[in-house]
Amino acid sequence: MRVRQSIPELFSTFLRFESDQITSWSTDSRLHRSIQKHLAQMPEETADRFWVMYWHRCWRKEEASPRQQISAGHISAYLQEACYWSVQKIQPKTSSQQFQLADLFQVAIAAVPKILKACDPDERASLKTYASSAFGNVVRDWLRQRREIDLCNHWGLLLKLSRKRLIEALQGLDASTIEQYLTAWKCFELCYLPAKTLGMRQSAAPSAEVWNAIVTQYKKETGEAVSPATLERWLTDCANRVRSQSFPTVSSLNMPRPGQDDGELQDEVIDSRDSLLTELIEQEEQRERQDQRSQLNQVLETAIAEFDVSVQQLLQLYYQQQFTQQQIAKQLEVQQYTVSRKLSKAREALLLKLVRWSQAINPATDPEVIKSMGLVLEEWLQKHYS
DNA sequence: CCTTAAGTAGCACGCCCTTA
DNA sequence: TAAGGGCGTGCTACTTAAGG
Numbered sequence: 175m176r177v178r179q180s181i182p183e184l185f186s187t188f189l190r191f192e193s194d195q196i197t198s199w200s201t202d203s204r205l206h207r208s209i210q211k212h213l214a215q216m217p218e219e220t221a222d223r224f225w226v227m228y229w230h231r232c233w234r235k236e237e238a239s240p241r242q243q244i245s246a247g248h249i250s251a252y253l254q255e256a257c258y259w260s261v262q263k264i265q266p267k268t269s270s271q272q273f274q275l276a277d278l279f280q281v282a283i284a285a286v287p288k289i290l291k292a293c294d295p296d297e298r299a300s301l302k303t304y305a306s307s308a309f310g311n312v313v314r315d316w317l318r319q320r321r322e323i324d325l326c327n328h329w330g331l332l333l334k335l336s337r338k339r340l341i342e343a344l345q346g347l348d349a350s351t352i353e354q355y356l357t358a359w360k361c362f363e364l365c366y367l368p369a370k371t372l373g374m375r376q377s378a379a380p381s382a383e384v385w386n387a388i389v390t391q392y393k394k395e396t397g398e399a400v401s402p403a404t405l406e407r408w409l410t411d412c413a414n415r416v417r418s419q420s421f422p423t424v425s426s427l428n429m430p431r432p433g434q435d436d437g438e439l440q441d442e443v444i445d446s447r448d449s450l451l452t453e454l455i456e457q458e459e460q461r462e463r464q465d466q467r468s469q470l471n472q473v474l475e476t477a478i479a480e481f482d483v484s485v486q487q488l489l490q491l492y493y494q495q496q497f498t499q500q501q502i503a504k505q506l507e508v509q510q511y512t513v514s515r516k517l518s519k520a521r522e523a524l525l526l527k528l529v530r531w532s533q534a535i536n537p538a539t540d541p542e543v544i545k546s547m548g549l550v551l552e553e554w555l556q557k558h559y560s
Numbered sequence: 561c562c563t564t565a566a567g568t569a570g571c572a573c574g575c576c577c578t579t580a
Numbered sequence: 581t582a583a584g585g586g587c588g589t590g591c592t593a594c595t596t597a598a599g600g
Contacts, residue, residue: 499567512589514567 185248191276260309282309328413343416361391493559
């Protein structure tokens, strides 16, 4: 990363990422003009510390004014390196390859307004030091929550949920629907409670009896008769809304191209899917993905069919019946480690098939990709046998 | 933070088959 | 018939995740 030198650079340039690598600094011309103008008015101020304090105070004064975005923009630019190094420190620790550095960087930098609010320029000596630790905390917290939400299925998520968060997630719907959803959710919680003591994250879908109980409870609460299917639809919708509200799609940084005038600031991170072209591309990509998914199914199903019957049985017990290795060992009268090893062997063989198949599509397969294929395979097995 | 359970992986060993 | 490779198994230390 090239070290930025001048004050205008420090307060108007942003890191650019391309395939998870920093490629260059790009200048936001609006911010560049702004800092030049201020420098011309105060040519004696050449210390970056002065300008950080200056923009931080402006930001506080400009509460709710459009100018506040400019001040936040200057500070975001200033904090680019701090943000990068904080995220860089965390990223190797995230076991999953799901989140790239650029994604995490984006999550962290979007927290600048929050950081500016929390850090009082009159009390703290250095915004940069404060921000460095705050960026780390923001990303860690985001990853933790994300992992938690990803691990839960709909029913687990609904059990965990607080009423307040559900209401927040349902904003935008009309009042009567919100009321219906909330009542349905309350009935679900009441009737599904026994399962709460078991594994919370992967709670099984309510059984027919539970659904009937929910229907009865709903009738008791509201006097209206609603079918189990409708209740299920409402509750699934609740879960989906909570999911997407917690983690809106993160889009690319929208950095202005050098020389381009109408650059947006990086704090606009919510994806607005309004372009027809984007939609068409997405549809095309989706078709392609579906096509590849069915090919993948075929490859893996054939591979499993070629396995020894005992191995097939093992996979069934493990993935379908959800037995532990210990339970399988007891049933098959072998040791747990034998089960473990046979499962590993089977996974290895499937992974090999998967890698060969993917190499036919894209011959350049690096170890990272193979690692991520392992995860895909595990996910596939879970789904295939469920 | 500690404990516990579940799962993984390295090393050693023995059996079986092939080869010289 | 001995050597050697491939493979399965046993033991055990280690890692990871969940719960108190």
